[in-house]
Amino acid sequence: MYLSIICGMFGPQEIIIILVIVLLLFGGRKIPELMKGFGKGMKEFKKATSEDDDDDQTSEKKNTEKINK
Numbered sequence: 001m002y003l004s005i006i007c008g009m010f011g012p013q014e015i016i017i018i019l020v021i022v023l024l025l026f027g028g029r030k031i032p033e034l035m036k037g038f039g040k041g042m043k044e045f046k047k048a049t050s051e052d053d054d055d056d057q058t059s060e061k062k063n064t065e066k067i068n069k
Contacts, residue, residue, distance in 0.1 A: 010018075026034065 023031065
């Protein structure tokens with residue numbers, strides 16, 4: 001809910017201004033490195049989340065097998 005409030009405050013003009021400021025601060029050469037690191041972080045997060053879901057499903061199956069026996 002809080003995130004939707006924050007995202008609702010930023011329009012296209014504000015986002016463009018933020019992107020220009022980031023470009024000026026980090027330069028054109030650093031941005032691809034930053035985005036690559038961000039992408040790897042997101043990939044690791046998704047992997048950890050899916051592994052956690054798999055663990056939950058495996059434990060549920062074991063519990064239902066014990067109950068059915």
